Amino acid sequence: MAASGRTANPEIIWARPERAARGPRPAHTRAEIAAAAVRVADAEGPEGVSMRRVAAETGCGTMSLYNYVPRKEDLYELMVDAVSAEYDLSAPPSGDWRADTLALAGQTRALMHRHPWLPRLMSPAHGFSPNALRYLEYFLWVLEPLDAEGSTKMELISMVNGVVSAYVVNELSEAERARTSPFPPGQEHAARMAHLARELSGGAYPRLAGVLGTGFAAVDLDAQFERALGRLLDGFAPGRAGRRQSVSASSVTLKENRSPR
Amino acid sequence: MAASGRTANPEIIWARPERAARGPRPAHTRAEIAAAAVRVADAEGPEGVSMRRVAAETGCGTMSLYNYVPRKEDLYELMVDAVSAEYDLSAPPSGDWRADTLALAGQTRALMHRHPWLPRLMSPAHGFSPNALRYLEYFLWVLEPLDAEGSTKMELISMVNGVVSAYVVNELSEAERARTSPFPPGQEHAARMAHLARELSGGAYPRLAGVLGTGFAAVDLDAQFERALGRLLDGFAPGRAGRRQSVSASSVTLKENRSPR
DNA sequence: ACCCCACTACGTACGTCGTACGTAACTAGG
DNA sequence: CCTAGTTACGTACGACGTACGTAGTGGGGT
Numbered sequence: 001m002a003a004s005g006r007t008a009n010p011e012i013i014w015a016r017p018e019r020a021a022r023g024p025r026p027a028h029t030r031a032e033i034a035a036a037a038v039r040v041a042d043a044e045g046p047e048g049v050s051m052r053r054v055a056a057e058t059g060c061g062t063m064s065l066y067n068y069v070p071r072k073e074d075l076y077e078l079m080v081d082a083v084s085a086e087y088d089l090s091a092p093p094s095g096d097w098r099a100d101t102l103a104l105a106g107q108t109r110a111l112m113h114r115h116p117w118l119p120r121l122m123s124p125a126h127g128f129s130p131n132a133l134r135y136l137e138y139f140l141w142v143l144e145p146l147d148a149e150g151s152t153k154m155e156l157i158s159m160v161n162g163v164v165s166a167y168v169v170n171e172l173s174e175a176e177r178a179r180t181s182p183f184p185p186g187q188e189h190a191a192r193m194a195h196l197a198r199e200l201s202g203g204a205y206p207r208l209a210g211v212l213g214t215g216f217a218a219v220d221l222d223a224q225f226e227r228a229l230g231r232l233l234d235g236f237a238p239g240r241a242g243r244r245q246s247v248s249a250s251s252v253t254l255k256e257n258r259s260p261r
Numbered sequence: 262m263a264a265s266g267r268t269a270n271p272e273i274i275w276a277r278p279e280r281a282a283r284g285p286r287p288a289h290t291r292a293e294i295a296a297a298a299v300r301v302a303d304a305e306g307p308e309g310v311s312m313r314r315v316a317a318e319t320g321c322g323t324m325s326l327y328n329y330v331p332r333k334e335d336l337y338e339l340m341v342d343a344v345s346a347e348y349d350l351s352a353p354p355s356g357d358w359r360a361d362t363l364a365l366a367g368q369t370r371a372l373m374h375r376h377p378w379l380p381r382l383m384s385p386a387h388g389f390s391p392n393a394l395r396y397l398e399y400f401l402w403v404l405e406p407l408d409a410e411g412s413t414k415m416e417l418i419s420m421v422n423g424v425v426s427a428y429v430v431n432e433l434s435e436a437e438r439a440r441t442s443p444f445p446p447g448q449e450h451a452a453r454m455a456h457l458a459r460e461l462s463g464g465a466y467p468r469l470a471g472v473l474g475t476g477f478a479a480v481d482l483d484a485q486f487e488r489a490l491g492r493l494l495d496g497f498a499p500g501r502a503g504r505r506q507s508v509s510a511s512s513v514t515l516k517e518n519r520s521p522r
Numbered sequence: 523a524c525c526c527c528a529c530t531a532c533g534t535a536c537g538t539c540g541t542a543c544g545t546a547a548c549t550a551g552g
Numbered sequence: 553c554c555t556a557g558t559t560a561c562g563t564a565c566g567a568c569g570t571a572c573g574t575a576g577t578g579g580g581g582t
Binding site: 285287288321324 | 556557558559560561562563
C-alpha cells in the first residue's frame with residue numbers, strides 16, 4: 001500500500017510533524033532544505049528554484065525532497081518562513097506605534113532587498129507559518145497604543161505590507177528585468193526608453209510628457225519610501241479617522257460591475 | 262540565413278511593427294492572439310497560458326505564435342495591455358481629484374476581479390504599452406487639480422496601484438488557492454483554519470488570538486476598500502503635506518543593512 | 523530479543539513546458 | 553518576373569514537476 005507521505009493530504013506543512021514516529025531518522029531537516037532553497041534563490045533567482053536544483057544543493061536525490069515537502073508550493077512556504085526569521089523583533093515596542101511600524105516596514109524592505117524573490121514567492125496564504133505568526137504578534141504589540149478595532153489593525157498590517165511589497169517591486173523591477181533578460185545588460189532598458197521617447201514625442205500624451213520630461217533627478221529612495229508610508233499611516237492616525245463623506249457618493253463600487261464568473 | 266524575426270532583438274514588442282513590409286500577410290493579428298490568451302487565462306488561470314494552448318485557441322500551429330510574440334513574456338505584455346483597454350476613460354475628470362482617483366482605483370479593482378490573473382502577470386515594466394500610456398495620461402489629467410510635483414503625482418499613481426493590487430490579491434487569495442488546489446473545495450481552507458486554531462490555543466500569540474478571536478463578521482469589502490484607499494489619499498492632500506519630523510529620526514533606513522550582493 | 527512494517531532514499535519514467543531550428547509556401551519590391 | 557524576406561509549422565531538445573516501484577532501515581509491540 002502507499003505510504004502515508006504519498007497520500008495527498010490537504011495538510012498544512014506546518015501541521016505535519018517534521019520527524020515521523022516510526023522509521024529511520026531523516027538525513028536532513030526542513031531548515032536545511034529551506035536554507036538550500038534560499039541559497040539557490042538568492043544566487044540564481046526564483047526561476048532557479050527547481051526540485052532537482054534544491055535537492056542537489058541539499059545533497060540528496062531529487063525525489064527524496066518529496067519526503068520533506070509534499071509539493072513545490074510548500075517549498076516556497078518553507079523559504080518565506082526561513083527568511084522571515086531574519087526579522088529582529090527583540091526590542092519591545094517603544095510606545096510610538098507610528099515609528100515602530102515604519103521601522104518594521106523598513107525591516108521588510110531590507111529583507112526584500114536581500115531576497116528579491118520574496119515578493120513574488122510570498123502569498124497571503126503564507127500567514128500561518130511560525131515566523132509569520134511571530135511577526136503578526138509583534139506587529140499587534142506595536143499597534144497596542146493605537147486606538148482602533150482589531151480588524152482595523154489587521155487591515156493596517158495588510159496595507160503596510162502591500163505597500164512595502166509594491167514599493168520594493170517597483171524599486172527592483174529594473175534590476176530584476178536586467179537579471180532575467182537574455183540580452184547584454186542595459187540594452188533592453190535603452191530600447192524601452194527609446195520607445196518611450198518616440199511615443200511621447202508624438203504629442204498624444206502631453207501631461208505624461210510634461211511630467212517625465214522634467215526628469216527624475218536622483219530621488220532619495222529612502223526618504224521617498226518613508227514619506228509614502230508615512231502618508232498611509234497618517235490616514236490611520238486617530239483624530240482624522242472619519243471618512244470624508246464626499247467620497248462614497250461619487251466613487252465606483254464593485255457590486256455593479258462584478259463579473260458573473 | 263536566419264530571418265529577422267529570429268534574431269533576438271531586445272526590442273520592445275510595441276516598437277516592432279505588427280505587419281512586416283515584405284512577405285505574406287499574417288493569418289492573425291496581435292489583438293486576436295491577445296484575446297485568445299486572455300480567454301484562456303480567464304477560463305483556466307494564468308498557469309493555463311502556455312504557448313501551445315494559446316496557439317490552439319488562436320487556431321494556428323504552436324510555433325507560428327513566435328512570429329507574433331518573440332517570447333512568452335511578451336505575450337503577458339499583450340494580455341495586460343488588452344485588458345487595460347477595458348478602462349472607461351471617456352468621462353473628463355470632474356475636478357475632484359480625490360473622487361476621480363477613487364473611481365479609477367475602483368475600475369482597477371473591478372478589472373482585477375474580472376481577470377484575477379492580472380496582478381500576477383502585471384509588472385512595473387509594462388508601463389509602456391499603448392493602453393498603459395493612455396491610462397497614465399488620464400490619471401495625470403485627473404490629478405491636475407492636485408497641487409504637487411510631477412514626481413509626487415507619479416508616486417501617488419504607483420502607490421494607488423500598488424495598494425489596489427495588494428488589496429485585490431488579498432481579497433482573491435482564498436479563491437485562487439481553492440482554484441489551484443488539487444483537493445476538494447474548502448478542504449484546504451478548513452485544514453488551515455484548524456491548524457491556526459491549534460496554534461492560537463497554545464497561548465504563544467495572545468494578541469493575535471484576541472484579534473482573530475473576536476471574529477470578522479461580514480465586513481463590507483467595498484466600504485473597507487474605499488476606507489483604506491481614502492486613508493492613503495488623505496496623506497497626499499495638501500495642508501497636511503509636511504512629513505512629521507518625528508518619523509525619520511527613529512525609522513530604519515535601508516543604507517545600513519543593504520546586502521552587498 | 524526479535525520481528526514487522528512504517529518510513530526513508532532514490533532511480534526511472536511520463537507528460538508538459540519554452541523554444542531553437544529546418545523547410546516549404548507565399549508575396550511584394552526591384 | 554524574379555528573388556529575397558517573411559509566414560507557417562513540424563520536429564526535437566533539455567528542463568520541469570512528480571507518480572510510482574523498489575530496496576534498505578530502525579523503533580515499538582510482543
